[in-house]
Amino acid sequence: MSTKNVQQQQQHVVVPAAVVAAMATPCPVGLLRCAIPLLFGFAVGIAVAVSLLGSATPAVPGGDLELFFPLPPAAANLSDVRQRQPSSTTTTTERRQPEREPTTIRSPLQPVDTSGNNSTPQALRVVGVKGQETAAAASGIDTSDDDELMNLAAAAPRETAAGAVPKVAFLFLTRWDLPMAPLWEKFFEGHRALYSVYVHTDPAFNGSDAVEGSAFHRRTIPSKEVKWGHISMVEAERRLLAHALLDRSNARFLLLSESHVPLFDFPTVYSYLINSSKVFLESYDEPGGTGRGRYKRGMSPAVTIGQWRKGSQWFEMDRGLAVDVVSDGVYFPVFKRFCKRNCYADEHYLPTFLGIRRPSAIANRSVTWVDWSHAGPHPARFTRLDVTPDFLGWLRGGSGGTCVYNGETTTLCFLFARKFLPNSLTRFLRFAPKVMGFG
Incomplete structure (x- = not known):
């Protein structure tokens, strides 16, 4: 004053x-x-x-x-x-009601338009709850301890929570970063309630975390070193499955690599997996040196040579089978002890385990396309010049073949393809809106 x-x-x-x-x-x-x-x-x-x-x-x-x-x-x-304080006219139920996010899903067996004209009608409307907890926060345990993690996941319910909208868990097993992440961001955009993401990378990787709001933000689980062709590959797969099982709304579990790309939009992929009566895993008997020739006699009698199976590492399975895998105290210890020196457990453990436990549940095919036409231990790799609308249309059309889905023959066989180099990202981002229906 x-x-x-x-x-x-x-x-x-x-x-x-x-x-x-x-x-x-x-x-x-x-x-x-x-x-x-x-x-x-x-x-x-x-x-x-x-x-x-x-x-x-x-x-x-x-x-x-x-x-x-x-x-x-x-x-x-x-x-x-x-x-x-909220208005007194708002009830407690209204304040606690979670926000809903509508997502439209088309029938998985609708004809696929490979010409680039994505005018497929939208058929099924699914409503889900926004947001998801990180597995580590939900568990309340030391998730870096594999034994403790497996015990907790093995006790998880075999069915999704009552009233929960089923989600697909995308399990990324990577060496370092995810160079195709921008494409996956476009793929996931607008469907937050229907998926979960889990990333297992090398523990030495110190790259910065994805920005808040990204599908990959804070989705890296406690990881351990993985060696190609070693049992540590299977351990990483089980680690991813265990973390994903802690979320009771996860219904299907899909293993992917850093070189994977989606071939269709999210609604098509989601509907295809959620509505499938089978799980997508290869399990076949191969008499040659790369099949039965990798069998170790010490595995008998738990695993006989007649039960030995081979298949692609890139699986897709339901919740019940995922619980079976993380709780396996019979076959996994045998593989860990004997599957060494040119045994390649990642190509044999799951095909053998599920071939013994639940052979009728297996579609005996993968939803990931790879090119094994070249000789060698690894599939062919693709650069940016290989990514063309014609090539993508060929992949989306079943690569010239057919398969069986829920008892019906279809050309919609592969949902993903892999071994694309990072320099191909720009071409995918360019063609995805026209050819694959997203972005």
């Missing part, structure tokens, strides 16, 4: 004459006659002072009282708290 304002207020202060007279009266008489005027004068003076201070101070609720009796901090902020 300025000096000028204070002077102006002082000019308008009028002290009642009774007050002045009472305060100036001498007390030659008794104490009682002196005390009464003094008390009256003191009370009137306090009232005048409060009135003056109130007129010179902004009108704040409780402001005058706080000059003499300061309120505790909680009471001082009470008005702010009341303003932030």
Whole structure:
């Protein structure tokens, strides 16, 4: 307050004459006659002072009282708290109701248009809850301890939670980063309620995490070193499955690599996997050196040579089989002990295990296309010049062949393809909107 304002207020202060007279009266008489005027004068003076201070101070609720009796901090902020509270007309149920996100799914066996004209009608509407917990946060355990993690996942329910919208868990087994991540971001966009992502990378990889809002943000699980052709590949697969099982809404589980690319939009892939009566895993008997020739005699009697099977590493399975895999205390220990030195457990463990336990559940094919037409231990790789609309249309059309889906013959056989080099990303981003229906 300025000096000028204070002077102006002082000019308008009028002290009642009774007050002045009472305060100036001498007390030659008794104490009682002196005390009464003094008390009256003191009370009137306090009232005048409060009135003056109130007129010179902004009108704040409780402001005058706080000059003499300061309120505790909680009471001082009470008005702010009341303003932030939801309206009393909103019920508790309405406040807790999760936000819903609609997603449209087409029939998995609708004809596939490989010409680039994606005018397929939308058939099925699925509603899901937004958001998903990270596996580590949901578990509350030390997920870097494989034994503890497997025990927890083995106790997970074999069915999805009642009322939950089933999700597909995308399990990325990578060496370092995910160079095709921008393409996958386009693929996942708009379908947050229907998928989960889990990434297993080399523990030495120190790349920065994906930005918040990305499908890959904080989705890397506690990982361990993986060696090609070693049992550590299977351990990483089981680690991914175990983390994904901690989310009770995950219904299907799909293993992918850093060189995988999607060939169709998300609704097509989701519907194809969720509605399948089979799981997509190869399991066949190969008599040659790359099949039965890798069998180790020490595995008998748990695994006989007649039960030995081979197949692609890139599997897709349902929740019940995933629980069987992480709880396997019979076959996995045998593979871990004996499948060494040119045994390649990643090509034999799951085909053998599921071939023994649930052969009728297997479609005996993979939904990932790779080119094994060249000799050697690895499939062919593709660069940016290989990525053309014609090539992608050929892959989407079954690569010239047919397969069986839920008892019907179809050309929609491969949902993904792999071994595409990072420099092919720009071509995929360019052709995906026209050819693959997303982006």
